[in-house]
Amino acid sequence: MKAVVILGDGMADVSVPELDGKTPLMAAHTPAMDRIAKLGRNGLFRSIPDDMPTGSAVANLSVLGYDPHICFQGRGVLEAASLGIPLEADDLALRVNVVCIENGLMKSHSAGHISSEEAAELIHDIDRHFRPEFRLYPGLSYRHILVLPGGHPGITCMPPHDHLGESADALMIRSDVKEAADTAERLNGLIRESRKLLGTHPVNRKRRDEGKLPANSLWPWSPGRKPAMATFQERFGVRGAAISAVDLIKGLAVYAGMDVISVKGATGLYDTNYEGKADAALDALGDHDFVFVHVEAADEAGHEKDLNLKIRCIEDIDSRLVQRILDGLARRHIEAVVAVLPDHPTPVSHGAHTRDPIPVAVWNTGEPADGVEAFDEESAKSGILGMMQGDEFIRQVLGKNKIKD
Ligand SMILES: [Zn+2]
Incomplete structure (x- = not known):
């Protein structure tokens, strides 16, 4: 039947x-x-x-x-599968948003619903910068995938849409177990580095000129490994x-x-x-x-x-x-x-x-x-x-x- x-x-x-x-x-x-x-x-x-x-x-x-x-195992691995992104057993996959941080505060979890085309350009450039330590894959609008080979899932990340208006520094990633300390540190390093790279990116200069919010930081969350x-x-x-x-x-x-x-x-x-x-x-x-x-x-x-x-x-x-x-x-x-x-x-x-x-x-x-x-x-x-x-x-x-x- x-x-x-x-x-x-x-x-x-x-x-x-x-x-x-x-x-x-x-x-x-x-x-x-x-x-x-x-x-x-x-x-x-x-x-x-x-x-x-x-x-x-x-x-x-x-x-x-x-x-x-x-x-x-989190949204990252599910959305990765939907996008056809290959994952190894020890890959840590996370959903990564392009967000807008203004005056140190989480201003927009979607960088003002940035277009897929503009976001893809940012993700592409940042992927080139971070490989092979990290891999980035563009998705739709502000929703993208970050892969950290060998990353440990024992970390706590803050979904940006739940923390609008809060201090970005207070929302950084924390490790829950000592084996994940290095993973948390590397992901926080990626956030900081992305703010430097994206802040001056031509796509964001153009967005500012058009009165739109800049997509000036990556924000990884919902970590996990490929479910068996x-x-x-x-x-x-x-x-x-x-x-x-x-x-x-x-x-x-x-x-x-x-x-x-x-x-x-x-x-x-x-x-x-x-x-x-x-x-x-x-x-x-x-x-x-x-x-x-x-x-x-x-x-x-x-x-x-x-x-x-x-x-x-x-x-x-x-x-x-x-x-x-x-x-x-x-x-x-x-x-x-x-x-x-x-x-x-x-x-x-x-x-x-x-x-x-x-x-x-x-x-x-x-x-x-x-x-x-x-x-x-x-x-x-x-x-x-x-x-x-x-x-x-x-x-x-x-x-x-x-x-x-
Ligand atoms: Zn539902």
């Missing part, structure tokens, strides 16, 4: 007073997701273990049945494909041995190509057993604390993606398990991720429905799947374990 998992990043929420106590999922018109809940089996899933950070990488690893305690992950095929014997606009999710799929399918117009925002993703998922089911479709939009709306936008994103996911996949499966006579879920809540009241358990619905025509009528945080509580954790969700989807009725 084939399977498709549709994940709306950050869709889950909490009771909202403006909605008479309903959540956005309850208030939104979602006949397709409700149908999956009604015909299928429902429950809650603890996607973020108590001792792990409330990030999408951790949550999506859990959804795919991987233990984030073992497999989560068994592929989906090795673990479950199924060939998987993943569809996402987000590098973090694509990288995770690469390590899970899935084919990453690019969809034109997939932006990671509200204007994403929902129909294109649905059609790509249906096509992928032709030669894959498992397809994972990730949609970022609702999470972004949650971060922006925009309730109406979040509801619109949920309704778009429902009518333009989920419904289209259900229709396509029927038309193409593909028999597949269909599951829908978020990865974690991103409550609009809060504007950030939380670790509350998420609602899941799994429709497998071979198994009886459990009487749940709708897909939302409240309805899922009475589902037969109960409270799941670890790899219980993905095993349910893949039919790898029967639950007790």
Whole structure:
């Protein structure tokens, strides 16, 4: 039996007073997701273990049945995989931003959302300067990859977006263990040297002339080594494909041995190509057993604390993606398990991720429905799947374990 998992990043929420106590999922018109809940089996899933950070990488690893305690090695290695950057086992990979530091303070984590072209020029020049001690690879806008061969992961780095307005000197990298002292020292040296090199770079002179913020420092964070992950095929014997606009999710799929399918117009925002993703998922089911479709939009709306936008994103996911996949499966006579879920809540009241358990619905025509009528945080509580954790969700989807009725 084939399977498709549709994940709306950050869709889950909490009771909202403006909605008479309903959540956005309850208030939104979602006949397709409700149908999956009604015909299928429902429950809650603890996607973020108590001792792990409330990030999408951790949550999506859990959804795919991987233990984030073992497999989560930071954003750097995931984004590196998505960009096709080769990593050796002893390479330390970090996400590196080009940032703007002004009067010693962290002014902008994105150097004013610098263009990819300008940033690539900076990264290229700085890479040439630092090789072979460090390697730098350009990504999109302010988001790049830094590799330190032989670097030790036992360090604490500060994500620049969490420390805007703070003293850059106070945010420098610290070692957690004595074996990592040299790594921290070298990375701090790189930051200091980059400030000298970038401060006078022609790209930044031009940016200043145009009234834009200069990208005058590198800022490495989220360090890790390549995770040793068994592929989906090795673990479950199924060939998987993943569809996402987000590098973090694509990288995770690469390590899970899935084919990453690019969809034109997939932006990671509200204007994403929902129909294109649905059609790509249906096509992928032709030669894959498992397809994972990730949609970022609702999470972004949650971060922006925009309730109406979040509801619109949920309704778009429902009518333009989920419904289209259900229709396509029927038309193409593909028999597949269909599951829908978020990865974690991103409550609009809060504007950030939380670790509350998420609602899941799994429709497998071979198994009886459990009487749940709708897909939302409240309805899922009475589902037969109960409270799941670890790899219980993905095993349910893949039919790898029967639950007790
Ligand atoms: Zn997420």
